[in-house]
Structures are given as structure tokens and as C-alpha cells.
Amino acid sequence: MIDKQEQSLNVKMYINGEWRESSNIQKRSIINPANGSIIGYSEEATIEDAREAIKAAREAFDSGVWSNLSTGERAEFLFKIADKIIENREELARLETLDNGKPYREAEADVDDAAACFRYYAGLITKPSGQTYDVPAPIQAMVIREPIGVCGLIVPWNYPLLMGVWKIAPALAAGNTIVFKPSEVTPVTSKKLLEIFEEVELPKGVANMVLGAGSIVGNEIVENKDVDKISFTGGTVTGKHIMRTAADTVKKVSLELGGKSPNIIFADADFETAVDxxxxxxxxxxxxxxxxxxxxxVEESIHDRFVEKFVDRANQIIVGPGSDLESEMGPLVSEEHLNKVLSYIELGKKEGAALAAGGSRLTENGLDKGYFVAPTVFVDVRQDMRIVREEIFGPVAVIQKFKNEQEAIKLANDSEYGLAGGVFTQDGAKGLRVVKKLRAGITWVNTYHFTFNEAPWGGYKQSGFGRGLGTFGLEEFQEVKQININLEVEPIGWFK
Structure with missing residues (x-):
């Protein structure tokens, strides 16, 4: 057990190099989802607080205190941040588990990935970029990339540290200043990250953090004319609102939204690998x-066998507090989200789906005060069921059967979402053929979930637009400028 409980995790805002309280006297309770206890309080920002953070970022950008540094100088800061993240690895992982509920081993992996992300962009930003052109004139034409300006970064609660870093690292590497809004549900590791920024003496105003509800703080960041770019990860409904709101100031927007991703299991797949x-x-x-x-x-010839094995394995998953090193699956993040997932399970039953595993809140063995749901499996589902079409965002799987490759592709693409998809087959040509036909931005063959800082992350359709990570993620935070230099300086003679 990693049961070192923090008794007073008080999270303040970070604006212009200072830790600040909000003018709002109300604070938000920070809840440990494993037992429902209050582990601290965070500030609940007002519109004025958000404006102060935006002002600090604007002034810092316009002053050039960050954007005018050489790429090598900015990279040096990012490398220092990565080193500090690793120095604080145990504390960051413990805080992430305490705040979000995820198993400690998952939190450790997130911390390592966060450090690697800073290192990746520290290295990438120093590499040559831009283009030159031979044009039919005595002119040297070229393209350079410049920072956009002030970037509003809004992230969800499922990967509090890592999702923040996925945006912060490329935004800072490109020379931007930021106003960062973590989820109001999980602000703890974000506070620690900003403390690291302070330790490495990141210039004041370059990185600012505001806390509170998206409807107030997030909306101001999106609306404010001094914010040049919005990068948002979260729900599709909120993403649509951001698009409409950002249109008034025609600011750049990138959205990574919901998903209802297919995982296709062909009969010729390695069976145990596919189940696992x-x-x-x-x-x-x-x-x-x-x-x-x-x-x-699942291809119909192995459907029943697959369901039997999958259900048996799902029932063996060890569910418990993330701080317990034996736990394989932790709680849901909040009571509100618990109730949402449970309502979808009830909906699935009413729609006529067959419940093959789970389907209930777990309350035995000391889990009664936490937000635990058993790994759940529905079979005998129809394509029109809401549990098949809508994102549940919880441990609820629906298993469908298909007859052939064409039907598998049709079912997989029959969704308003297009974030990810997997294919399991030992036929290499089939695997590539199918993933090329999936309308999704992230795909896997004979694996799932693994992604890398070097590769782009983002979706098709209502899963959003724009890409994070890789060179694409850096470009999301850059403007492209064309430069033309006349090599023969003399009058043009266009007008007589």
C-alpha cells in the first residue's frame, strides 16, 4: 500500500510568477475517489482572475522574455523541467493516484511519459525547420515558423499531468506563453508541475495556471481577444461550444474530443493476445x-469462445484503491461520473442488451466509500443502442459479432466518432488493409493504447481536429510566415 495521505493539499493559482488566492471566497473540495474523503481545497477562480492570467501571459509574450530566446535557450529550460519531473517521480505518481484514483503503476508511467515529452520537444525545437524556394524572379523566398502568442490550454481529469504536458511542452518549445486550466476535479499534480517551473526559474508570466469551472474560467480563456490559440481536450459537446465561441475572435483552435473506438478481432488472430x-x-x-x-x-466463428474467455478474465480483474499495489483497476474519478456510468449500465439493460459481466457498483472489501464499478460486459447488442453509439467513459465494453471483413469495417465506421481503432489478425496484409479503411486518427494492429511522443495524436469526425505530439503537435503552436527578399534592388518600373 502507498497510503501516505495528504491532509491539506491546498492548490492556489499561479499568475505572473506568483501563487495567488482567488477573489472568490468559495473553495472547491479535492476528493480522493478511492474513499470519498476530502484531501484538500483548490481555488475557484473568477473571470477577473482569468483575465489577470491572460494579461500576464500577453505582457510576457509581447516583451519577448521567452519568445526572443534562442531555441537552444528554451530547450535548456525544458530539459531542466524533465529532470525535475524525474527527481519528483515518486511524489508526482503518489499525488496523481491520490487525486485521480488511477493505480500507482499507471501514474508512474504517466510521470515518465511527461518527462520524456519535455525532452522530446527540447530536442525537436533545436532542429532546423523552414523552407527556401527557387522562384522565377530575382527574389529569395523562404518560410519560417514563429510562435502564435498566448495559448489557452484546457485539459480533462483522466490524465491530469500527462495531458497537460502534451500541450505545455510544445507550446513552450515554440516560444509561446500559456494560460493553463487543469480540470477542477484533479488540480494537484498541475500545482506540482508549476512549482517545478518556478524552481527552474521560468520567466514570470510565461506559464500561468488558473483553476475552476470551465463555464467561467474556460469560457473567458476562449472568449478573450488576447488569447491567440486554444488547445482543448475533453467532451465533444464542450468542443462544439469552444468552436462557436472562438469564432468571434477567429482564434486558432485544436480539439481532441470523445471516442467510441472499435477493436476488431478476426478469427485468425492470436487468440490469447487478442483477449489480453x-x-x-x-x-x-x-x-x-x-x-x-x-x-x-469479433468474427462470428470465434465470438462465443471469445466472450467466454473475455468475461472470465474481466471477472478476475483486481479492483481497488490505486494506492494498493495489488490493484489492477482503480475507481472512477468522482461520484458524479460514477452515477453517469451506472446510468448507462441501466440504460443498456433497458435497451435489451445482455449483461455478461459486472454491471454494478462495488462496495465490498472496504470499497463502499469509493467510486468503484465492476468491469462490465454487454453482449447481444444492436447498432442503434445508445450504449453502442455513445461514449460512456467507464469500464463498460460492448461485444458485437461480424461475418466478414467488409461488415467489420462497416460496423467500425458506423459512428459519429473517429478517434482510434484496433485490428487483431495474423494476416499482415489484412491488418494493414483494414486499418487503412478505418475512419480514425490513431490505429493499432495486434496491440492497443500504446502511443509515443514522436507520433501524432488526434481524431477524425466528431473526435476533433488538429494533432498533438510529434512534429504535428509543435506545428499546432506555430505560425507560418513567408519572407521574400529582393536580390536586385532597383525600381520596378511598373508605372510610367
Whole structure:
């Protein structure tokens, strides 16, 4: 057990290099989802607080205190941040588990990935970029990339540290200043990250953090004319609102939204591998992952065998507090989200789906005060059921059968979402053929969930637009400028 409980995790805002309280006297309770206890309080920002953070970021950008540094100088800061993250690895992982509920081993992996992300962009930003052109004129034409300006970064609660870093690292590497809004549900590791920024002496105003409800703080960040770019990860409904709101100031927007991703299991797949990854695809992170393989499509000749094995394995998953090193799956993040997931399970029953495993809140063995749901499996589902079409964002899998490759592709693409998808087959040509036809931005063959800082992350359709990570993630935070230099300086003679 990693049961070192923090008694007073008081999270303040970080604006212009200072830790600040909000003018709002009301604070938000920080809840440990494993037992429902209050572990601290965070500030609840007002519109004025958000404006102060935006002002600090604007002034810092316009002054050039960050954007005018060489790429090597900015990279040096990012490398220092990565080193500090690793120095604080145990504390960060413990705080992430305490605040979010995820198993400690998952939190450790997130911390390592966060450090690697800073290192990746520290290295990338120093590499040559831009283009030059031979044009039919005595002119040297070229393209350079510049920072956009002030970037509003809004992230969800399922990966509090890592999702923040996925945005912060490339935004800072490109020379931007930021106003960062973590989820009001999980602000704890964000506070620690900003403390690290302070330790490495990041210039004042370059990185600012505001806390509170998206309807107030997030909305101001999106509306404010001094914010040049919005990068949002979260629900599709909120993403649509951000698009409409950002249109008034025509600011750049990138959105990574919901998913209802298919995981296709062909009869010729390595059976044990397919079952194992299908479990990982939906139950890692308690299913609270936008790319979760929540729709499992199984070729009919192995369907019954697969369901039997999958249900047996799902029933053996050890569910418990993330601080217990034996736990394989932790709680849901909040009581509100618990009730949402349970309502979908009840909906599935009413729609006529057959419940093959789970389907209830877990309350035995000391879990009664936490937000635990048993790994759940529905079979005998129809394509029109809401549990098949809507994102549940919890440990709920629906298993469907298909007859052939064409039907598998049709079922997989019959969704308003297009974030991710997996294919399991030992036929390499088939695997590539199918993933190329999936309308999804992230795909896997004979694996699931693994992604890398070097590769782009993002979706098709209502799963959003824009890409994070890789070179694409850096470009999201850059403007492209054309430069033309006349090599023969003399009058043009256009007008007589």
C-alpha cells in the first residue's frame, strides 16, 4: 500500500510568477475517489482572475522574455523541467493516484511519459525547420515558423499531468506563453508541475495556471481577444461550444474530443493476445480514456469462445484503491461520473442488451466509500443502442459479432466518432488493409493504447481536429510566415 495521505493539499493559482488566492471566497473540495474523503481545497477562480492570467501571459509574450530566446535557450529550460519531473517521480505518481484514483503503476508511467515529452520537444525545437524556394524572379523566398502568442490550454481529469504536458511542452518549445486550466476535479499534480517551473526559474508570466469551472474560467480563456490559440481536450459537446465561441475572435483552435473506438478481432488472430489486449483496451484507466476500445467486434466463428474467455478474465480483474499495489483497476474519478456510468449500465439493460459481466457498483472489501464499478460486459447488442453509439467513459465494453471483413469495417465506421481503432489478425496484409479503411486518427494492429511522443495524436469526425505530439503537435503552436527578399534592388518600373 502507498497510503501516505495528504491532509491539506491546498492548490492556489499561479499568475505572473506568483501563487495567488482567488477573489472568490468559495473553495472547491479535492476528493480522493478511492474513499470519498476530502484531501484538500483548490481555488475557484473568477473571470477577473482569468483575465489577470491572460494579461500576464500577453505582457510576457509581447516583451519577448521567452519568445526572443534562442531555441537552444528554451530547450535548456525544458530539459531542466524533465529532470525535475524525474527527481519528483515518486511524489508526482503518489499525488496523481491520490487525486485521480488511477493505480500507482499507471501514474508512474504517466510521470515518465511527461518527462520524456519535455525532452522530446527540447530536442525537436533545436532542429532546423523552414523552407527556401527557387522562384522565377530575382527574389529569395523562404518560410519560417514563429510562435502564435498566448495559448489557452484546457485539459480533462483522466490524465491530469500527462495531458497537460502534451500541450505545455510544445507550446513552450515554440516560444509561446500559456494560460493553463487543469480540470477542477484533479488540480494537484498541475500545482506540482508549476512549482517545478518556478524552481527552474521560468520567466514570470510565461506559464500561468488558473483553476475552476470551465463555464467561467474556460469560457473567458476562449472568449478573450488576447488569447491567440486554444488547445482543448475533453467532451465533444464542450468542443462544439469552444468552436462557436472562438469564432468571434477567429482564434486558432485544436480539439481532441470523445471516442467510441472499435477493436476488431478476426478469427485468425492470436487468440490469447487478442483477449489480453481487448481487456487492456477497455479497462485500462477504468475505461476513462478517450481512445478506449469500448466496441469489441469479433468474427462470428470465434465470438462465443471469445466472450467466454473475455468475461472470465474481466471477472478476475483486481479492483481497488490505486494506492494498493495489488490493484489492477482503480475507481472512477468522482461520484458524479460514477452515477453517469451506472446510468448507462441501466440504460443498456433497458435497451435489451445482455449483461455478461459486472454491471454494478462495488462496495465490498472496504470499497463502499469509493467510486468503484465492476468491469462490465454487454453482449447481444444492436447498432442503434445508445450504449453502442455513445461514449460512456467507464469500464463498460460492448461485444458485437461480424461475418466478414467488409461488415467489420462497416460496423467500425458506423459512428459519429473517429478517434482510434484496433485490428487483431495474423494476416499482415489484412491488418494493414483494414486499418487503412478505418475512419480514425490513431490505429493499432495486434496491440492497443500504446502511443509515443514522436507520433501524432488526434481524431477524425466528431473526435476533433488538429494533432498533438510529434512534429504535428509543435506545428499546432506555430505560425507560418513567408519572407521574400529582393536580390536586385532597383525600381520596378511598373508605372510610367
Amino acid at each position: 489486449y481487448a481487456l487492456f483496451g477497455i479497462y485500462a484507466g477504468s475505461g476513462q480514456i478517450c481512445a478506449a476500445g469500448s466496441r469489441i467486434l
